[in-house]
Amino acid sequence: MKLLSLIITSISLAIVSVGASADDLATLDNKAKAEQQTENAHNQQRVALSAQQRAALQAKRDQLAKQLAQIEKENAQLSDTFSANEEILAEKEKELQLATGSLGELFGVVRQAAKDVQLSYETSLLGEQGKTFNATLDKVISTDTLPSLKLLNGLWQAMQYKVTTGSEVAPVSLPFVQGDGKTQQVNALRIGDMALLTEQGYVKWDFARQQASNYLALPSDAPTLASFKQDANQAILIDPTRGVMLEQYAHQPTLMQRIDQAGVVGKIIIAILVIGLIIALVRGVRLIMTQQQISKQLKQPENPTDDNPLGRILNVYNKEKKQSVESLELRLLESILDEQQGLERGLSMLKLFAALAPMLGLLGTVTGMIETFQVITQFGNGDPKVMAGGISMALITTVLGLVAAMPLLLAHNILSNRAEVIRNTLEKQGVSLVARRAEIESDKANLSATNFAGANA
Incomplete structure (x- = not known):
């Protein structure tokens, strides 16, 4: 190049320099x-x-x-x-399987048992004591080979310690969170692996924070540390679920809370029940007294009084016995109808209340469901607690309606039967009076006919 x-x-130079000299070209x-x-x-x-x-x-x-x-x-x-x-x-694996036999399955069972024991210690009142076995249990759980006799012995000791310690009643000192949020050490009694008992009664143990606090509510027969010390052999109430049932006990509403949940409809149903029971009680007492007076009057029919229905009917008979049989029968029937009206006074109101109570319960149910659907529209149905209020009102009003209707219906049936018995007694006595008067008239007619026949003869 x-x-x-x-x-x-x-x-180029040659072309440009055509006139150059020969020396330059050389x-x-x-x-x-x-x-x-x-x-x-x-x-x-x-x-x-x-x-x-x-x-x-x-x-x-x-x-x-x-x-x-x-x-x-x-x-x-x-x-x-x-x-x-x-x-x-x-070949070696085949030989190992033949040699171990069922030990492979036993190994899985041992590992699962170690996990269960470790979890049981973590969620029990023996958590602190169970930490001494954590190293052994971790080795049993994490090993990839058949556990040695030493590890199996350690697992057995951990299980035996839990069973032995879980059956003891031992005094302990634990941190307790008071109502103002301050923590102090209190003396308590550990009842096996089930409960912690203090002077306030059973306390709730927080496994994460390792501290105790009061339950929201306790049964009335729950023991205290003082009562247990007075009589250590007494039978006491224990929650075998380690506090789960005691926590749920606080969420059980009282009767007044149930009534408050029922709302206005529930209060109306209760008012109907109270009024109906008062009417049933008053009418029941009145019918019993009337029946006693009638029984007493039946023993003395010749001395009728106006303080009982039978006596008043007998007085009508005595006043109207000179009338004809037909007139006397109508007068007695009128008197019996008047007495029947008095006997059945208030029973129609009981029947109305018995029919109205379940209808009001249904009204409360519909109202509660409407509120529930409104809440679902606003907040969705992801949280059941949001819908609990309306559903609770719906169910409680239904229950109140049925509870109110059943005793009212029963009272109406009993009082109606008793009034029917008294009315039948009055009708029977009235019929007997009319029959007696008819027999007298028939005897008079027969006697007159006999006398007339004798005179003609």
Whole structure:
């Protein structure tokens, strides 16, 4: 390339410098020859260097080929060794399975038992004492081989300690959170693995914070530390769920809370029940007294009094006995109807209340469900607590309606039967009076006919 450029330059100079001298042309030719010689020498050096590099690369390639052959040979040997080892391992695994037998299943049972014991310690009142067995239990759980006799013995000791300690009644000192949020150490009695008893009664143990606090509510017969010390052999109430049932006890509403949940409809139903029971009580007492007076009057029919229905009917008979049989019968029937109206006074109201109570309960149910659907519309149905108010009102009003209707209906049935018995007694006595009067009239008629026949004879 350099030579070509020099030639082009020379030609250019020759063209440009047509009038140059011969000396200048000779000098220029010499320079071109010198440059050509230099370029040739440089090319020879490059060719020699390329040959050396080619020889070095070939030597390197031969060396790498030898190494590759050696590695492939070693790889083949390792593959054969690996295959042989796999066959040996498979045979050894078969031998291990035959040798262990059911120990593999036993190993799984042991690991599960260790997990259960560890979890039981973490969620029990023996958590602090159970920490001494954590290292042994962790080894049993995390081991990949059959547990050794030492580990099995440690697991057995952890289980035995829990059973033994869980059956003891022992005094303890524990941190107690008061109502103002302050914590103090109090003396308590650990009843096995079930409960902690203090002077305030049973306390709730927080496993995460390792502190105790009061339950929201306790049963009336729940013991205290003082009562237990007075009589250690007494039978006491224990929550076997370690406090779950005692926590739920606080969520059980009282009767007044149930009534408040029923709302206005529930209060109306209770008012109907109270009024109906008062009417039933008053009418029941009145009917019993009336029946006693009638029984007393039946023993003395010749002395009727106005303080009882039968006496008033007898007085009507005595006043109207000179009338004809038909007139007397109508008068007695009128008197019996008047007495029947007095006997059944208030019973229709009881029947109305008995029918109205479940209808009001249904009204409360519908109202509660409407409120529930409104809450669902506003907040969705993801949280059941949001819907609990309306559903509770719906169910409670239904229950109140049925509870109110049943005694009112029963009272109406009993009082109606008693009034019916008294009415039947009055009708029977009235019919007997009419029959007696008819017999008298018949005897008089027969006697007159006999006298008339004798006179004609």
